[in-house]
Amino acid sequence: MGNRRVSAYRIRKGQPYDVRQAARALGVSKPTVRRWTKEGLVAIEGVFPPIFRGVDIKDFVRRRAESRKQPCGPGRIFCFRCKSPKAPALGEVDFYAEGPMLGRLVGFCPDCLATLIRRTSRAKLTAAAGNLKVTFKPAESRLAGTFEPGCNVNSEGD
């Protein structure tokens, strides 16, 4: 179901949404909304449980759709700033494990230096990373700063 098209037309820009309300308005599950917070959906800072601004939900859904229109080939990660797939700078990425099956490749855009993130599974890691040099990071490593969501090229965990 991860590749189903999501529409944000029922989201109002000026309205706040909690996870349940956002899920209902978007027609997705609550776990999906929670997962999106790890993929770049911005919640209002310092509030828990998370509350999202309508405008941020719309922005995330739009960017997510854009990345899906341009699936990334091996060794490419979508840059949201450049709006195109990029070969990470220096040909290097880090792999951050997220449990035994999943993880994310993290690199930097060679053109704008934005952080590039591509979610993948260990099984598809080779296909996703292509010829990139991959450094494996411990599961508990935290990334510094904020980052953008990456490509989800048919590698959804659900």
Ligand SMILES: [Zn+2]
């Ligand atoms: Zn870029």
